[in-house]
Amino acid sequence: NVAHGLAWSFYLGYLKLVLPNLKKAISSFNKENSNLLWCEETCKLHILIPLSCKIHSNLSEVDSNIQFLKDLPLLYIDRAGVKGRVYKNSIYKIFDEDQRPHYCIVEYATPLLTLYEMSGTTSAGFSSEDRLQQAKLFYTTLKDILESSLDCRNCYRLVVYDDGATSEDEAQNTHFLSQ
């Protein structure tokens, strides 16, 4: 079960480090950017989980209504021999149907990229049929881990969607603008 290990690694090696620091990063961002991230929903890390595991490197490519705005303040942590390893989160500006802008801290769950790339490499021993099942297992494992983590409460939102059918743009749009 590749997805089980990847979900734990995503939590232990990333979310457990950045989520407890998110509120502080947002409040120092707001001081310098006239309180742009004022609403409760905006102050969470939105983690995109497309069950197809098709992950774009740049969100603004996916949908013209999504534009990169700025980074949150960077987090530096000495980790496994790398001094001052950098953790960075991007803020995006998203336009709704009436062209009103909303702000959102959002990124894909990177381990899905590993699942996608593994299914494309024969020696990894992992087929594209496995991919959907592993993506679902990744989501349910991550959800359980986060629900029992006190450190990360109210700091995240998992946005899972089945983009096999509808176009990526539709999936993105409906999820974001429903905020």
Add this chain to the structure above:
Amino acid sequence: NVAHGLAWSFYLGYLKLVLPNLKKAISSFNKENSNLLWCEETCKLHILIPLSCKIHSNLSEVDSNIQFLKDLPLLYIDRAGVKGRVYKNSIYKIFDEDQRPHYCIVEYATPLLTLYEMSGTTSAGFSSEDRLQQAKLFYTTLKDILESSLDCRNCYRLVVYDDGATSEDEAQNTHFLSQ
């Protein structure tokens, strides 16, 4: 097999991105630091794999002969929605028995930290007896992946050691100074 997925993720999501860029990063570092990393052996990423999975955040804590020197130039990649994600590698200065300094780009294999932390969390379903077996599986899988990767040839050195018995310092010292 958790270790199988973690080894593939370490290659696809990290080594495959940073190793092909290493030679370029070293040559630009050498221009500004009077060719400090001149020797062939030094121009590789040394990846520490202690079979105990005991990973220190800061290598200078492990052994007083090892001192952090500087970072290599940073690598920025748009990845999974994070714009300009930062990848950083640290250079250390290591003194041998005769107090002569050697330079080395070295870090621990981050996934071993995940293995260690998972074995300490009951809900991860992973015991500390599994840990040694998974650490060995991680090493052999990673070794096979890297040996068949053209992108990463001659850019790395896996330094595996059984630090269960000897003190960490001895293991560190003997490996480094044998360069």
